[in-house]
Amino acid sequence: MTRQGLRMTMEGFSYRGPNRGVHALEKWRTDEEDLFLVTHMGFLEIDPEQWYLEIGGLVDRPIRLRLADIQAMPQREYMSFHECAGSPLAPQEPKRRVGNVVWKGVPLKEVLVLAGIAKEATYVWTSGLEWGEYAGLQNEIFQKDLPIHKAMADEVLLALEINGKPLSPDRGGPVRLVVPGWYGTNSVKWIGSIIAADCRAPGPYTTRFYNDTTPTGTKPVWAVVPESVIVGPDPAVSLQSGTATRIWGWAWGDEPIASAEVSVDGGSRWHAASVGPRQDRSWQQFEYFWTPTRGQHVLKCRCTNVQGEIQPLTPARNTVHDITVTVVDA
Template identity: 35%
Template sequence: MTIVSRRTLLRGSLAAGLAGPALFAAESARAAGPIVKPLPPELFNVFGTNAETRWESLRGTGYHTPIDRFFVRNHTSTPLIDHRTWRLDVHGSGVRRPLRLSYADLRALPAREVSAFIECTGNGRSFFTSQQGQTVSGTAWKLGAVGVARWRGVPLSRVLGLAGVKREAVDVMPVGLDAEWVDGSVNRGHVRRPLPIAKALDDVLLAYEMNGEPLPPDHGFPVRVVVPSWIGIASIKWVGSIEVSSEPLSSPWDTNYYRLFGPSYPAEGSAPLTEQVVKSAFELPFPATVGAGPQQLTGRSWSGGGRIRRVEVTTDGTTWRRATPHGAAGRDGWLRWSVPWRPEPGTYQLRARAVDEHGHTQPEQTEFNRLGYLFDAVVRHPVTVV
């Protein structure tokens, strides 16, 4: 694997017929920084290595989140990897035949396309503090650390099949090629997190395209893992190796992090987190200022536990109205919705809550955990009408 300059990456991509808007963005981005693509303030709130989508920028954009406004979650900086020298190594005690695939090898395999959301586990973290008065650590996301894309790639199960998965295999651990992450004074190594073999053989994708284009650098070029409906850390970007083991595997990302820690949990924390929770968001600035008179409130709801079946909205804190769905609810995506509103001048707190097909809903309060994961409570969205 070779880390290359932005100019070299583009030149090689053009030669291979892979160039597209997502790759050209790399050349026009800032010369230095942890994120490659432009981050205009009307599209993003930036938190160092991370960039949160502004929900108002999604209004009218359709079901899939445009690449130019898809959120970015990095531990370090986005690496620029030459797809011509990139290799994927599949190895470990759980396979019969260690495997090495090139980018061309992977793209030659039968492909599959899925529409799925990827969401940071800490999405909504800031509301532990602003709504519940609790101190948590981590990036103070509102609700913009989520996006739905159309991912195309090779089912992980097919690649594991080529390597000959043994019956006794229990865990599969993809490892990213971004720089090793240092937390304080502790080097945690490359980002990695094990998947149970049953999940790895189910619906996990090794994706090389996003919304019909080659993956942009910030979103995992040349290849990333996509684990539908699970917490975002499971969807390792810039994957370079996959260990398949006949013994349980672990990493800091399922022991030190991505468990629930706090007074309601054992000292070692909860079990490692898997599925995402139910959330809803308005396509409005936070806070928002709007004009008086008739208008349509729009938003989206999603769940890691199943399709959204119902969304309700209140503008007065008392009366809940059923929102009108727009399009079908995706199994691993979201439901777009709207509700009419005719406000008078004043201040309001809008709220939306959703229920998925298995009855999971949004509570009034999320149980506290110190790392601020899985905030699923109904968010109070402040709006001033003038």
């Protein structure tokens, strides 16, 4: 790499997450140790004194900002779920890597305004500084893109903090992009450059990977579709028959969740669950009370957003979540 102050601390694809999976996600705001960590090419450590962000392309004033410049700009906090899109090599396989955290940083639009983004610009390309191998590709830039309307949205941040603490190197610090409501692949860690352009970014992470097939063609993996998970009960713990049991979990998506349902018989019948409010783009809690009988039961949950989109039963990254619980005599 041509930049100074960069060091790969771990090479290759990596994933870390809570041992109990979604059943560890018991808090409204996810503790950082329970928030997944995933990277394509490895983890990067950057000397904050040598980090800088370049903004160019279709702008009136190409600029270079140091960390102190970013820190001196007006900042805001924003609560949002944060979800991994899963493997681009198996896009229909649900991974359930998610959490709900508070980010703090400078709105991306403030930097774009500072550079004087041209009216011809329709996309903003954002690139990370990491390097390495992924899926047979060597040292391809991890470059993503945002339509200009999303890049200029108030909630899209050049984040400096998570849950009130400075971003660690593994979280993408000292500065990373955060795109609330969109899958985590769009929230570029270790950001180093921003380019305003009149077309989509041409790299493999926007062309070869992270595009879903639809009946009318392909679409980018951008906005998060409705999804929900059962946090409790934990299937590792037996339930008692005849005892009222709370089935609860989290539901989320780019659009607010309007309703949630629970099935206690493997999907034959569905029951309306209560759904709590959301803050900014946080997840929303749902719950349903059930008095079980002895034996094994398959519990499922699904949710629907305000646009009428519902979690599918067919294979998809947001397919309906289910667990099997065992009920014993009290």
